[in-house]
Amino acid sequence: MPMKLTKDAMRILFGDVSKLREIIDIPRDVLMNASCSPELSETFYSDEPAEQDKALAICSGCKAIESCLAYALPSEEFGIWGGTTPEQRAKMRMKSDIVSPDQRHLVLEIRSDLDRKIGAKPFASKYQVTQRTYYRWLEKLEDAA
Numbered sequence: 539m540p541m542k543l544t545k546d547a548m549r550i551l552f553g554d555v556s557k558l559r560e561i562i563d564i565p566r567d568v569l570m571n572a573s574c575s576p577e578l579s580e581t582f583y584s585d586e587p588a589e590q591d592k593a594l595a596i597c598s599g600c601k602a603i604e605s606c607l608a609y610a611l612p613s614e615e616f617g618i619w620g621g622t623t624p625e626q627r628a629k630m631r632m633k634s635d636i637v638s639p640d641q642r643h644l645v646l647e648i649r650s651d652l653d654r655k656i657g658a659k660p661f662a663s664k665y666q667v668t669q670r671t672y673y674r675w676l677e678k679l680e681d682a683a
């Protein structure tokens with residue numbers, strides 16, 4: 539089943555995608571001041587509520603919590619980061635222009651295919667949309683340019 543674009547990702551698709559190309563590194567502050575460590579990976583990536591609570595408790599005392607969350611919102615799909623669960627970050631993204639990593643990749647791939655004008659038929663089959671969508675999106679991109 540092909541991944542669907544979210545509303546926010548759709549808005550970005552027709553806008554300036556150059557920011558999406560930036561490689562986001564884990565901030566130095568997080569690397570230097572993290573209260574977590576690689577040994578705690580199982581706790582931080584667990585689906586068990588009790589383990590997640592343990593991880594959240596560690597985050598709550600972490601000096602890097604703000605920069606960690608700022609990094610994790612656009613960059614981390616899974617695990618506890620910056621005192622949030624993946625579900626909480628997904629909700630936060632919905633209320634902002636920030637898109638998740640998988641949406642970012644999808645937007646960049648679609649934009650690249652539209653820029654290269656790969657053709658309605660292959661586009662429709664690749665993204666499971668109608669051929670009309672291809673022409674509509676191409677037109678939208680040209681209007682936005």
Ligand code: SF4
Nearest residue numbers: 572574597600606620
């Ligand atoms: S906020 Fe949480 S996930 Fe981020 S560095 Fe601190 S302890 Fe680790």
